[in-house]
Amino acid sequence: MTLSAQAYLVRGGAGAIAGVQALLEKEGIEIERNPDIYTRAYTAFVMDDARELRERASLRSVGKHGRTFVIYAPTIPADAQNVLLKILEEPPAGARFYIIVPSPETLLPTLRSRMQTLELAHDGHRKSIIDAKAFLAAGNKTRLDMLKPLLEKDDDDRRDLAGTITFLGELEKALSCDVGLRQSHIEGIRAVYRARKYITDRGAIVKSLLEQMALLV
Numbered sequence: 229m230t231l232s233a234q235a236y237l238v239r240g241g242a243g244a245i246a247g248v249q250a251l252l253e254k255e256g257i258e259i260e261r262n263p264d265i266y267t268r269a270y271t272a273f274v275m276d277d278a279r280e281l282r283e284r285a286s287l288r289s290v291g292k293h294g295r296t297f298v299i300y301a302p303t304i305p306a307d308a309q310n311v312l313l314k315i316l317e318e319p320p321a322g323a324r325f326y327i328i329v330p331s332p333e334t335l336l337p338t339l340r341s342r343m344q345t346l347e348l349a350h351d352g353h354r355k356s357i358i359d360a361k362a363f364l365a366a367g368n369k370t371r372l373d374m375l376k377p378l379l380e381k382d383d384d385d386r387r388d389l390a391g392t393i394t395f396l397g398e399l400e401k402a403l404s405c406d407v408g409l410r411q412s413h414i415e416g417i418r419a420v421y422r423a424r425k426y427i428t429d430r431g432a433i434v435k436s437l438l439e440q441m442a443l444l445v
Contacts, residue, residue, distance in 0.1 A: 233324075233343075233344040234316075234319045234323065234324055234325065235316050235319065235324070235325040235326075235327070235342055235343040235344065236248075236324075236325065236326045236327070236343055236344050236345070236346040237327055237329070237332050237335075237340060237343035237344070237345050237346065238326055238327065238328040238329075238345075238346045238347075238348060239328075239329065239330070239331070239332050239345075239347075240300075240328050240329075240330070240348060241300070241302075241328075241330060242269040242300045242328075244300065244328045244348055245267060245269060245298055245300055245328065247348040248298050248326045248328070248346075248348070249267070249298065252265075252296065255293075256293075257293050257296065262291070263290050264289045264290055264291050264293060264294065264295045264296060265295075265296050265298070266284055266295070266296070266297045266298070267297075267298040267299075268298075268299060268300070269300040270299070270300065270301045270302070271302065272301070272302065272303050272389065273299070273301035273303065273304045273308055274305060274308050275305070275307050275308050275311065277301075277308065278308040278311035278312055278315075279311060281297065281299070281311075281312075281315065282311060282314075282315050284297070285297065285315060285319070285320045285323045285325075286320050289322055294321075294322030294323060294324060295320075295322060295323045295324070296323075296324045296325075296326070297323065297324070297325045297326065298326045298328070299325070299326065299327050299328065300328040300329075301327065301328070301329055302329070302330055302389060302393065303334075303389040303393065303427075304329065304334075304335065306336065309335060309336050309339050310336075312327070312339060313336065313338055313339045313342065316339070316342040316343065317342065325343075326346070327343060330393050330394050330397065331393045331394075331396070331397045331424060332345070333397075333421075333424065334393060334424055334427075356391065356394045356395040356397075356398045357377055357378075357391060357395070358374050358375075358377070358378070358395050360395070360398040360399045360401070360402040361402055362374075363399065363442075363445075364399070364402060364403070364445060368442065368443055371442040371443075372439060372442055375438050375439065375442060377391075378391060378392045378395065378434075378438065379434065379435055379438070389427060389434075392427060392434070392438070393424060393427065396420050396423055396424040396427070396441075397424070399420050399445065400417055400420045400421065400424070403416045403417045403420065403445065415444060416444060416445035419440070419441045419444035419445055420441055420445060422437075422441070423437045423438060423440070423441040
């Protein structure tokens with residue numbers, strides 16, 4: 229595979245970084261101890277991270293292949309996406325970007341349009357901690373109980389939004405298998421889409437979004 233675009237969108241988890249690196253090595257680009265390769269897996273990619281990426285991308289490369297950025301971001305708020313969009317609208321000469329996210333559908337359409345989709349044989353995508361089919365088969369009270377692991381926070385007072393997005397993606401797939409059977413399934417897909425669209429917004433009330441979705445699907 230010849231990688232000729234300046235920006236690629238990859239569906240997957242942090243494990244997909246290794247897949248991108250393997251493709252770069254096939255092109256003859258050294259990964260280890262290469263100052264032109266910037267690789268990072270974020271827990272959340274926010275405005276400050278996007279601005280730092282813009283500054284790094286503006287630096288001149290050391291080698292002949294230019295600078296390459298391999299970024300895994302489980303969540304990217306809309307304001308950070310807008311900074312990324314500006315970078316990709318006028319990308320620095322010689323810079324190439326690989327943006328890895330669990331659910332590309334959560335990105336702004338204008339941002340997705342600036343990147344070429346790259347499919348990896350193994351994308352390192354994580355599995356949801358909640359079984360989507362069991363969730364749909366459960367009653368409302370059980371569904372709310374099943375959501376509790378996604379609402380827990382870590383020591384830094386953060387929720388696992390990547391796990392939430394993964395679950396919502398699998399839930400949408402499970403509903404899509406039956407779309408056309410009942411109008412309620414279509415309404416369920418819309419509810420999942422709304423939750424996935426707004427879950428990464430700054431100030432989003434995650435608990436309310438998930439509970440509303442659980443009662444509608």
